[in-house]
Amino acid sequence: MIEIKGIEDIATLMLWRREVIENVFEEAPSEDLLARNHSYYLRHLADDTHLAFLASVEGYEAGCGSICLTEELPSPDNPSGRCAYLMNIYVRAPFREHGVAHAIVTRLVEEARLRGCQKIYLETTDAGRPVYESLGFRDLPDMMKLKQE
Numbered sequence: 001m002i003e004i005k006g007i008e009d010i011a012t013l014m015l016w017r018r019e020v021i022e023n024v025f026e027e028a029p030s031e032d033l034l035a036r037n038h039s040y041y042l043r044h045l046a047d048d049t050h051l052a053f054l055a056s057v058e059g060y061e062a063g064c065g066s067i068c069l070t071e072e073l074p075s076p077d078n079p080s081g082r083c084a085y086l087m088n089i090y091v092r093a094p095f096r097e098h099g100v101a102h103a104i105v106t107r108l109v110e111e112a113r114l115r116g117c118q119k120i121y122l123e124t125t126d127a128g129r130p131v132y133e134s135l136g137f138r139d140l141p142d143m144m145k146l147k148q149e
Contacts, residue, residue: 002107005052007045013052014038016064020090024125044068051111055091055104063091065104067112078119084112086122101131109135 005013017037021029029037044050049070055063066088074081086108091100112120121140124132 002053002055002103004111005054007042009052009054010038010041010045012054013041013064016054016061016090017088019092020064020088024090051108052088053104053107053111055100057095057098057100060095061092062095063089063100063104065089065108067108069112069115069117072119080116080118082115082117083119083121084108084115084117086112086120089122089128101128102134105131105135 014034014037018029018034021027021033041050041052045052049068051067051069053065054061055065065086068085068087070083070085071081072078072083086105089101089104089108091104109120122132122137124137
């Protein structure tokens with residue numbers, strides 16, 4: 001089961017965010033970073049520009065995923081201008097290789113489309129790439145990212 005979560009679930013969302021940072025970024029988050037995440041959740045869950053989902057399997061929390069909703073100038077490849085950045089996608093080790101990640105991403109894409117998003121994108125790790133490719137995601141060769149100083 002995959003459920004959308006709100007501000008009333010912020011304590012649970014923060015536990016998941018800490019776990020994602022520790023496992024995906026392989027570092028312990030600072031208290032400052034956690035405070036910034038908490039503030040982000042308060043603002044963006046309230047204004048509906050961030051949607052957070054938790055997946056459970058037989059009553060056990062198995063994974064999470066989120067959508068950051070934005071709007072850009074409409075263009076030929078995105079006439080609505082609505083964008084969905086899928087993020088914070090993570091599945092706990094005992095639940096991997098059982099379709100949980102596939103179900104989470106499928107749910108995120110469905111929700112993004114329901115909200116009129118024509119541009120849906122994400123960043124990936126090598127481990128996540130096969131799941132995303134199986135759902136139709138492709139590399140964006142024309143993208144660049146400014147290096148942090």
